[in-house]
Amino acid sequence: MIDIEDLVVRRGTTEVLSGFSARVAPGESVRVAGPNGSGKSTLLRVLAGLTAPDSGRVTIGGRPPADPAVRSVRGYVQEPPPLYEHLTTGEQMEFTAGVWGVRPQEIRERADALGLAERLDVLVGDLSLGQRKKLGHVCATAHEPRLILLDEPFNGLDAAAEDAVRADLARWRSDGRTLVIVSHSDASVAGLVDRTLMTRARTETDA
Numbered sequence: 001m002i003d004i005e006d007l008v009v010r011r012g013t014t015e016v017l018s019g020f021s022a023r024v025a026p027g028e029s030v031r032v033a034g035p036n037g038s039g040k041s042t043l044l045r046v047l048a049g050l051t052a053p054d055s056g057r058v059t060i061g062g063r064p065p066a067d068p069a070v071r072s073v074r075g076y077v078q079e080p081p082p083l084y085e086h087l088t089t090g091e092q093m094e095f096t097a098g099v100w101g102v103r104p105q106e107i108r109e110r111a112d113a114l115g116l117a118e119r120l121d122v123l124v125g126d127l128s129l130g131q132r133k134k135l136g137h138v139c140a141t142a143h144e145p146r147l148i149l150l151d152e153p154f155n156g157l158d159a160a161a162e163d164a165v166r167a168d169l170a171r172w173r174s175d176g177r178t179l180v181i182v183s184h185s186d187a188s189v190a191g192l193v194d195r196t197l198m199t200r201a202r203t204e205t206d207a
């Protein structure tokens, strides 16, 4: 599903990823771990088609990540979640449902499971950080894509919401979806991943 060969990404004068290579098979679930600043989120942005590699080869199902054909098969649970501040929570769900061609009710049901039922009329800009995280999670995965990229999916969630997100991940995994999960916490993803890909801290000798 995912092929990464000798990926190099520079940010300013820093080489954040220096020759990162990995393969993820269809239906595999992998954790991405590594020190702060070692390029985990950057790697997800490359897979999401939002950051272009400086060199190397990255494909998803044989296509470049930015290929429009990849969009419908990929979901990206971003940190922080990209949401429309000036919409209400319910309107944000309806907007997302329209984009992906799913019924708003399907998004609302998943949001209810995360404890957002009481927040439908509240502006997204007035949600707490944890509530925004929950809304971002359901909106980014509304189309139940074959490949789901998640950046710290449990950060800032209460225990009940963490359980609900874990249940989503377990369901997607048993459905044979491919998961790439950036997570600092080994315990949070226990039983949900097949293996861990490590990003590497840069040292002075890399400079």
Ligand SMILES: Nc1ncnc2c1ncn2[C@@H]1O[C@H](COP(=O)(O)OP(=O)(O)OP(=O)(O)O)[C@@H](O)[C@H]1O
Residues within 6 Å of the ligand: 011, 012, 014, 016, 034, 035, 036, 037, 038, 039, 040, 041, 042, 043, 199
């Ligand atoms: N747009 C940008 N401009 C300049 N530097 C950037 C940019 N985005 C990321 N970086 C730098 O790239 C490096 C890697 O960042 P990234 O967020 O990918 O790391 P990470 O492994 O996800 O970190 P963390 O564990 O802290 O979330 C950091 O040093 C960061 O400051």
